Amino acid sequence: MKILDEKSISFFEAYLNNAAPTGYEAAGQKIWMDYLKPYVDTFITDVYGTAVGVINPEAAYKVVIEGHSDEISWYVNYITDNGLIYVIRNGGSDHQIAPSKTVNIHTKNGIVKGVFGWPAIHTRKSGKEEVPKLDNIFIDIGAKDKEEVEKMGVHVGCVITYPDTFHILNDNKFICRAIDNRAGGFMIAQVARLLKENNIKLPFGLYITNSVQEEVGLRGAEMITQTIKPDVAIVTDVCHDTTTPMINKKEEGHTEIGKGPVVSYAPAVHNKLRERILETAEAKEIPFQRLASSRFTGTDTDAFAYSNGGVASALISLPLRYMHTTVEMVQKEDVENVIRLIYETLQTIKDGESFSYFD
DSSP: OOOOOHHHHHHHHHHHHSOOBTTOOHHHHHHHHHHHGGGOSEEEEOTTOOEEEEESTTOSSEEEEEEEOOBOEEEEEEEOTTSEEEEEEESSOOGGGOTTOEEEEEETTEEEEEEEEOOOGGGSOTTOOOOOOTTTOEEEOSOSSHHHHHHTTOOTTOEEEOOOOOEEETTTEEEETTHHHHHHHHHHHHHHHHHHHTTOOOSSEEEEEEESOGGGTSHHHHHHHHHHOOSEEEEEEEEEOTTSTTOOHHHHOOOOTTSOOEEEESTTSOHHHHHHHHHHHHHTTOOOEEEEOTTOOSSHHHHHHTSTTOOEEEEEEEEEBSTTSTTEEEEHHHHHHHHHHHHHHHTTOOTTOOOOTTO
């Protein structure tokens, strides 16, 4: 079974290249829904922009497969008299990568270009150099003063994204900003496509869910799970490749790109559902890795698991290098295997199946 084709890769590129910062995901959701439309029966959305493609909406038993659509960004926080811009985070934006990066400031008049400036090496004292910090990074949009900045449509509260676009490195490494977790929305859309193309009839309602606002506390998932009221949720997100320099595997565990989907262990992860996923991986010869997540997963899994009196939930992650940078990297084969694992697991779930520990 061919997992990814030219059309799906083109969709992935367009979906990643579009800016969808937390709180401003609508344009990306429209791209996603347009792609998904041939493969679902209907859509539901909510007031903050989470989008859900539904297969078999009449079914009483409901299974969610989920990713999140938002990307990290910055807000304009303060404009100096001489026209420089200081920022605050919108999500977990990394201050250390900011200097010398170009940015897009989103205004009512369109995009205003800028750069994160930084003092030249000649002007910095050796051994006493300041490191980039949230309170010293700044954006220069080429304006002479605050008045000119405001005339360009830039004001406090404007959201700021990086313009870095999708490319493929060494034939099988996908590189872009916002792979965390636009990849999740992409992968669940491919599951829906494969179900349709292979004429797989599921005995339950399938809710392909692309949640908003995960990067600021799982908020979109918290809202949409109350609307769907699912029985089962399989969430996909990214996790760290811990084999690159300066990562302590004793603390972070050992997971790496190219070795397959990562299946998590955590209190929010339902043991019986997780074991079903692992049994499926073994039966279908899909490579996988394991990750212990301690008290919580930090993903939308937590929001689904603890909603509606408890929802059997599990997490399948895509290993990724350089998270929350503009060069996030994943491997094509891992993307394909996450899709396969979700696709095959869905076909093992029975209508009305109870995942109760007491059955």
